[in-house]
Amino acid sequence: MPSSPPEIEKPDITRDDTQAAVSQAKWSDLYKQEDWWAVWIGLLLLGTVFSGLVQVVPKMPKWEGVDLLSALPLEFIPQLALLAIGLGIMFTLGNVVMKGQKGLDIAPGFVVIFLLAIFAYMLGNSQTAKAINLGYAFWALLIGLAISNTIGTPRWLLNAARTEYYIKTGLVILGAEILFSRIVEFGPYGLAIAWLVTPTVILFMYFFGTRILKMKQKTLVMVVATATSVCGVSAAIAAAAACRAKKYELTLAVGMTLIFTVIMMVVMPLFVKAVGMPELISGAWLGGTIDATGAVVAAGETVGELAGKSAALVKMIQNMLIGVIAFAIAASWVMFVDRQPGAPRPGFGELWIRLPKFILGFVAASLLASFVFIPLMGMDTVRDFLSQTKNYRGWLFCMAFLSIGLESNFRELGSQFQGGKPMILYIVGQSFNLIITLLVAWLALSGTFFPVPQL
Amino acid sequence: MSNNQQKYLNLTIALTLMPLFLWGLNFLVSGGFLGSTIQQIYDEDKDASGIFWTDAEETKR
Numbered sequence: 001m002p003s004s005p006p007e008i009e010k011p012d013i014t015r016d017d018t019q020a021a022v023s024q025a026k027w028s029d030l031y032k033q034e035d036w037w038a039v040w041i042g043l044l045l046l047g048t049v050f051s052g053l054v055q056v057v058p059k060m061p062k063w064e065g066v067d068l069l070s071a072l073p074l075e076f077i078p079q080l081a082l083l084a085i086g087l088g089i090m091f092t093l094g095n096v097v098m099k100g101q102k103g104l105d106i107a108p109g110f111v112v113i114f115l116l117a118i119f120a121y122m123l124g125n126s127q128t129a130k131a132i133n134l135g136y137a138f139w140a141l142l143i144g145l146a147i148s149n150t151i152g153t154p155r156w157l158l159n160a161a162r163t164e165y166y167i168k169t170g171l172v173i174l175g176a177e178i179l180f181s182r183i184v185e186f187g188p189y190g191l192a193i194a195w196l197v198t199p200t201v202i203l204f205m206y207f208f209g210t211r212i213l214k215m216k217q218k219t220l221v222m223v224v225a226t227a228t229s230v231c232g233v234s235a236a237i238a239a240a241a242a243c244r245a246k247k248y249e250l251t252l253a254v255g256m257t258l259i260f261t262v263i264m265m266v267v268m269p270l271f272v273k274a275v276g277m278p279e280l281i282s283g284a285w286l287g288g289t290i291d292a293t294g295a296v297v298a299a300g301e302t303v304g305e306l307a308g309k310s311a312a313l314v315k316m317i318q319n320m321l322i323g324v325i326a327f328a329i330a331a332s333w334v335m336f337v338d339r340q341p342g343a344p345r346p347g348f349g350e351l352w353i354r355l356p357k358f359i360l361g362f363v364a365a366s367l368l369a370s371f372v373f374i375p376l377m378g379m380d381t382v383r384d385f386l387s388q389t390k391n392y393r394g395w396l397f398c399m400a401f402l403s404i405g406l407e408s409n410f411r412e413l414g415s416q417f418q419g420g421k422p423m424i425l426y427i428v429g430q431s432f433n434l435i436i437t438l439l440v441a442w443l444a445l446s447g448t449f450f451p452v453p454q455l
Numbered sequence: 456m457s458n459n460q461q462k463y464l465n466l467t468i469a470l471t472l473m474p475l476f477l478w479g480l481n482f483l484v485s486g487g488f489l490g491s492t493i494q495q496i497y498d499e500d501k502d503a504s505g506i507f508w509t510d511a512e513e514t515k516r
Contacts, residue, residue, distance in 0.1 A: 062502075066478045123473055124504065128481040131497035132489065135504030139473070146469035151462045177509045233506040265503060266492045294505030298496045312511070319508040390509050397506070 029357075034165055037094040039361030042172025044090070045392045046365060049385050050373060057391035058083050060121040062130065071122035083395065084114040091165065101159065109160030113406075116143050117398040133261050133295050136398045137233055137254060144405015153406040161403035167241050168358035170396035171326075174234065175365030177386050177393075178323050181374055189444045189453050193284050194317035197437050201229035202325070205429035213421045218337055219245035222329060223253040224422055228429045231319050232257045232291030237397065238322050242330040242356060243337070247404045248416045254401075256426045261292045264430075265299045272303055279303060280452065281441045283310025288437035289430070293319060310445075323366055330359050 030036050048054040058079040063071045088110045095101050117136075120143055123129060124136035147153055153161065202225045209221035219240070226239035233254050240250040268290065272282035283300050286307065290296045293315050300311025334346060334354045346354070373382050416422070443449055456464070487494040496503055505511040 066481055068474050068477075123477055126477055126481070127497065127500060128477060128484050130502045130504045131484055132480065132493055133503045134480075135506065137506065142473065143470070146466060146473075150466035150469060174507060177507060231507070265496075266490045269492050270490075292503070292506065293508050293511045295503040297505075297511040298501040298503040299492065301499075301501065302492050302495045315511075316508045386509060390507070393507075 032098055033357065034094075034098060034162075035168060035357035037098060038165060038168030038358045039172055039364075041090050041094065042169045042175075042358075042361050042365065045169070045173060046176055046368075046389055049388045049392075054388070057388045059391045059394070060118070060125050062125050062127060063122075064127045068122065068126075071125060072118065080114075080118060084111065087395070088114070091160075091162070094165065095159075095162070105156070106159050109157045112157055113160050113399050113402055114395075116140070116147075116402050117395060119143060120398055120402065121394075130294075131298075133258060133265065133292055135294075136394065137401045138258055140398050140401035141251060141254070141405045144402045145408060145410070146405075148406050149409050157406060161406045163247055163400050163403040163407065164241065166396045166400035166403065167237055168356075168361075170393045170400065171238055171241060172358055172361035172365055173389055173393040173396070174238075175323060175362035176369040176389060178320055178366040178370075179374065179379075179382070180320075180366070180370040181379070187453060189450075190284075190313045190317045192444050193288055193314050193437065193440050195321065197288055197433070197440055198229045198318055198321055198325075200436060201429060201433045202226060204432055205229065205425060208428060209421075209425045213425055215418065215421050215425065217246075217249060217416075219243045220249040220252065220416070220422060221425065223249050224256065224425055225429060226325060226329070227253045227257045227291060228426060229433060230321055230325060231293050231315065232261060232295075234293070234319075235322055235325070237400075238326040238362075239329055242326040242359065243333045244356070247407055248413055251404055251408060251413060252416050252422055256423065257291045260426065260430065261290060261295045264290045265292075265295045269299050269302045272307075278446070279306040280310050280445050281438075283307035283312075284314045284441040284445055285434075285438050287311035287314030288318065288441065289434050290315075323362055327359055327363065330356050 049057065056079070058076060060071065060076070061073065088107060091110060092103050092106045095106050096103055117140065120136045120140035123139040124134065129135065129139070144153075147157075202222075205225035205228060206218075206221055209215045209225065210218055215221050222243050223236050223239045223245045227233070227236035229235075236250060236253045236257060239245070240253070268286055272285070277285070282303055283306065286300050286303070287296050287310065290299060290311075296311050296315040297308065301308035303311075331351065334351055338354070339346065369382060369386070373385075377385075445452060483489050484493055484497050502511070
């Protein structure tokens with residue numbers, strides 16, 4: 001019965017044009033590089049909502065029990081069809097202009113990937129899946145892997161499986177959700193817990209992975225470190241795009257994050273209740289350590305109302321770091337990691353050429369939302385718009401995870417384990433994170449050194 | 456059965472098992488077999504799967 005997984009016609013995972021075009025910048029880069037297309041499409045999609053052209057971006061409904069058919073009400077189908085057509089035109093056009101491919105070579109694959117994304121959302125939107133942190137990312141990966149490891153992903157489907165393209169565009173849209181004005185709401189306590197601990201844990205894990213464990217894949221170390229210390233899947237995506245990690249590395253980091261999030265979400269609330277830890281400190285501890293944002297809020301609220309608020313606060317501040325960290329990773333990769341031994345440090349010109357340009361779109365979207373749209377439209381209106389744009393982001397990330405699955409096979413995924421080193425890195429890093437976050441939370445919130453804040 | 460047919464059968468089985476896996480999880484979660492924390496999250500209809508802050512924010516509203 002079992003047959004060996006077929007060989008996949010796997011495209012070069014370093015096919016991103018930005019890597020090749022390091023010799024000199026050209027105006028044509030603006031329409032020939034994937035990074036720039038991600039910026040244009042991301043800003044265009046944001047513009048459709050902020051201009052009022054698109055008022056509702058379809059979002060799959062949550063459903064309960066075992067009635068899978070209720071996951072896709074018929075009235076959603078026209079909206080989804082319109083979304084698929086709109087996104088399909090943009091991404092196909094990008095491929096045609098960048099790669100000179102024919103539209104008909106891409107469109108059928110795009111349609112199938114979008115249909116599979118609907119299936120992934122259907123599974124991920126069940127009340128059960130949402131309660132245990134198995135959202136669309138998990139199901140999209142699983143569906144993609146099921147196809148690639150059984151029938152093998154056909155070439156026509158691979159043509160549309162453009163992981164980086166979808167991720168980078170989704171990240172530009174995500175940038176708009178990072179509102180600088182909200183940082184002032186948190187006060188120095190949350191900033192200390194989230195912004196002191198997070199970079200410390202990243203640096204610790206990076207040095208532990210590269211120096212102690214001697215892991216050769218620095219990109220994998222960085223993606224795991226960022227996912228562990230910042231905010232799980234979204235941070236892993238941003239870090240992977242910033243340092244141009246391989247798809248397998250992102251899959252591995254996301255897989256470990258999902259597994260350990262569930263474990264920590266179950267065990268940590270039980271532990272803090274058993275030892276009688278004060279809610280304020282326990283919430284900050286949960287918020288600073290559990291990877292996934294949704295899981296933090298859910299787990300915090302099972303401890304108590306104050307713990308829920310404290311956990312949410314710390315996690316939100318960590319989330320704000322995602323852009324700064326993605327930018328720092330991209331710049332440090334160009335300046336240090338990718339530099340040949342003995343080569344001069346790249347000047348500003350080369351830094352500009354090699355820097356992943358989607359980062360600029362990411363930062364621009366954040367600045368626009370924070371300093372242009374909020375003053376012009378007000379916070380409530382901007383939040384309403386963002387509640388729609390994040391649906392675009394969700395679809396793009398879902399298609400990205402499907403694409404990763406479609407381009408992966410279990411044998412190559414297994415080879416990434418390197419004798420369990422990534423798992424050791426995660427466990428040691430997370431243990432360090434647990435200790436240092438608890439220490440800083442106690443120092444800041446116990447009332448021993450500073451006044452206890454009122455939440 | 457040809458090798459090709461076998462591959463498509465494997466894919467069909469894999470895709471069919473996904474909802475079945477979900478229903479199995481539903482039995483475990485709703486029955487409280489995965490612990491009190493998960494059951495509380497499930498009973499209160501919370502979303503632990505949001506990947507960014509704004510996903511979680513909507514759940515809270």
